[in-house]
Amino acid sequence: MEGISKHYGGVRALDGAGLRCARGRIHAVLGENGAGKSTLIKVLSGVVRPDAGRIELDGAPVELRRPADAQRLGIVSVFQELSLMPDLTVADNIGIVDPPRRWGMIDARAQRRRAEAALARLGVTDIHPLAPVRDLPLSRRQLVEIAKALARDPKLLILDEATSALAAADVASVFGVLRALRDQGLAIVFISHRMHEIDEIADDCSVFRNGRHVASFAAGERTPNQIIEMMIGRDYDSVFPPRPPGPASPAGPDGPPPALQVTRLSWAGRLRDISFEVRPGEVVGLGGLDGQGQRELLLALFGAVTGVTGEIAVGGKRVVLSSPRATRLPGGGIALVPEDRKTEGLMLAMSVRDNLSFAALDQLSRLGVIDRGAEQSAVAGVAELLRIRSDGLDGPVAALSGGNQQKVVIGKWLLTRPQIILLADPTRGIDVGTKQELYQLLRRLAAERAALVLHSTDYAELIGCCDRVLILYDGAIVRELEGSAITEHNIVAAAHNLPAGEPA
Amino acid sequence: MTGRRSDLGYWLAAQRGPLAAAALFAAMFALFVAKHPAGLSGSVVNTAANKGVLLALVAMAQTLPVLTSGLDLSVGSVFVMTNCLASTTLAGTPVQIGLGIAAVLGAGIACGAINGLVVVVGRLQPIIATLATGAIYQGIALWLRPAPGGDVHEGFADFMTSSLHDAVPVSLLILIATVVVIWLPYRRTALGRAAYAIGSSEQAAYMSGVPVARAKFATYVLAGLFAAVAGLLLTCVTESGEANALLAGSYTLSSIAAVVLGGTALYGGAGGVIGTIFGAFVLRTIGDLLFVFDMDALSQPLFLGVVLLVSVSLGSLRLLRVKRRLDLYR
């Protein structure tokens, strides 16, 4: 790809960007969100048409007007937003385009065999080909998506954050398959925000920044810090702000009551007998393998599920959370930064301003009428505080980058001055620069006596941000790590429900 | 995680809607036949079939665009318009009648194609686009038949509305033939499956390279075809043509109700024509049941409305089982 440019309104997504990928090599593409990697990949997949530039495949120029064009040329992509149809079966999804046919109609049995073969190649044994995709958890869906891509017999395989929801074991199998395919001559373009994955799998790397290509080099030629500096364009020391020493606030009967106290919380067999507490100013992490109940726990703490048994107390007082509205409490209440910011955290078509003020509308209104002036200053204040980069507060929030969108979600809640903030994997799919800003924000919120509960699939985050980490396994807390005991080894061991081997 | 289910288990789970509708229809029809003075006689079955098949065909037409999470509010108008057209062409020699049938079906396909063009190429919302095209087709019907009337070959009409061996209604056979010859093969082609894919997630289908435009267009064309078959049958039943706007409207709305009763989600992506057929039969049998139980003719619309309300709300019982309140909101 050479000289590719693409505008979106006033924003230059790509500015003369280029990429060279050879056969039989795994090429990692790095850069912040907004750097243009996603757009470049979309151009290559035919989802988006560039305003300028050339694409050549095997030396011959090609024109990609829609995804079907790219796929016909052997360019197959796996995106972060999955391209699976939830109501169709796994076999139907894998064979959706160009299924095996008999007399003009789809040969269901042959299609099923093809699906089974594709899944087996990835080492997957527990997905039934006739299961509707709707019934599968996110990690299984990602595997189906990858199987679907591989079943197309690609010449060029593009993976955009394709392993973000996979557990370590699954990632290992997928990488094994990728290496085997590479050795057979497949060209692979791989995007990920996880440095250790890139370390493991990449042969070559390219860094993008601000829509332009910055550098390309073979793997191992640069240190991670150098790479990150290339991505964010400024000096980079450590991602995580220092943790304050000692407990956040004195525990025991003399100190203030814990901000959040959970006693024997159970729900629908997915959560079993969970008890813990969070003191004001503390950051408590939820770790463990994917799907062990972390998401459900956060939803339960926000009132978004019914049938919860056990007790929840906020600021020492018992509360019954029958719905999210019940999280509005005199001391500030509970806020949830949800998992899927696009569908659960934001109203995409509405303006940044409307999104920011939404949770606090009651406080900004008198007798139901919105006080425009108060709304204005509150919104401007929080946008300033979080350094939300956008083309004016009246533009649609859909136009913002992922990191800035997440800031809007957090900003929306900050306007309600919450006492407890729950965060469901907040930095998923967000670039390093914004991640750093978010970590500093979390630390600052803790310093201002908020109590934070942070669920993260990235153990580096748990180590760097949290004062305490609770590891969940099968819906129960199996281990609580504090302070210097929070290490990668301990987290991983506990996540697999293995006894601790290393001293703290 | 996927449970340990057999292949049959998965198939049954997918057919839940149509099976429920079929069971409901069987129960209601049994009740109707039991109470009817003439019982399960050929003429009773014949009358019921003729009425039911008309709605079933129109509802089948509605099912197709609904699968792609679209809608066709012109099916009733196409139904009435093809009825008026048939009332002018279904006469004369067998060859002429044959050509007449072809013309009527062709007209239905043309209407469907227009709908498809407007929705797919014009990129208009289906609700409002088909509302407008429905008005156009109604106008054409009025032009064809300013006043009710027509000249229909009696022998042909009688045959179409009769029962073979006094037991199997011809209309029912036509319905079955339509399903077997058109629907079942279509459903198993890539284009048919594409309709489900689009209804399930149009974005994902597009990204996967599914021919979205072609698949959507095909659903509207098939809808027009099914509505035309219904119009043909109506002409045989009434032996005339009438540009009845009220009938068109009532059939359109009833077709939506039949689709829902038959287990096809209005959001698309799941369901099918078989369930819709039973949904249509259920709707028709309600009226018959009221008649047979000597219910006051005046209370009929009220009773129908209540039954409709209760049956669509029944699906809400499953909400009691939903533990994640969040999942209730799309």
Next chain:
Amino acid sequence: MTGAATLRALGARLRGADRAVLAAIGCNVLLLIAGALYDANFLSLDYLLLQLQVASFLGVIATGVLLVVLLGHIDLSIPWVVTLGGMMSTATAGHTGIVGSLAIPVAIACGAGFGIANGIGVAYLRVPSMIFTLATNTIAQGLMVVHTGGFAPQDHATPAMHFLAVERTIPGIPNAVWVWAALGGATVAMLRRTGFGRRIYAIGNGERAVYLSRGHVGRVVIACFAISGACSAFAGVLLAGYSTKAYQAMGDPYLLSAIAAVVLGGANILGGRGSYLGTVAGVILVTLLQSILSIAQISDAGRQVIYGTVIIAMLLAYGRRPKGVS
């Protein structure tokens, strides 16, 4: 806000969805010109005021429809709730004394009651609005058939109803128009300046996000359907006042016209986008179109065809979905 920022914000408002409103207003102008070309009397003040009066009835209904459409729902119970409003008001008027004078509030309350039922079915029973309101429409029809015994009711409208619908006070403008204007003004204020209005747009844009932002989805949905029912019933009252009687199926023609008016005014049928100004333009547009078609003495058949074709043409001009996938 600085002056430049204010101008930028204003510019942002004028672009986007309001392009459809401008197009609708433009089409109105075109229709007025077309009518004038046919008959010079078309542009006479008398005739235009008459058009506005007729448009008011549709406008009242369209107000309720707009709110429901903004939520991303649809209200198919309009035809028989309108009829319900007409018949309940005239029936109540038949009683003497204090009860008789409550004709209008009773009718509106009945409409609101149906609306609340619709809202509960849609928000709490989670039945798709299209099918639930279809069922309540049939129930309303059933109730009215039982009530009237299938005949046209003999009750008369009250003088108050007649006053609202037909009379003209200052300064020669029909009262119905003032009624519509008042209702419209209140709606605009509600949509743009209150939290309730903001929540309506939000739900149409993303119900899930509203739920997780502590928004009260159920209450807003019920309220909007209740308003829609009340508006429909009130329109029935006005129509009965206009003809001094209520009659069977009096609401039937208004369903499609109301939906067309709202969509032609730039509202997105899937919810989240639309303005009252656009709806006003759409209502006038539909009314003018129907008037021109009846004046031009085209046959019934031709009228239908032209009506449908014009709507499609207008939608193709400015109502298209964006390219690519929604």
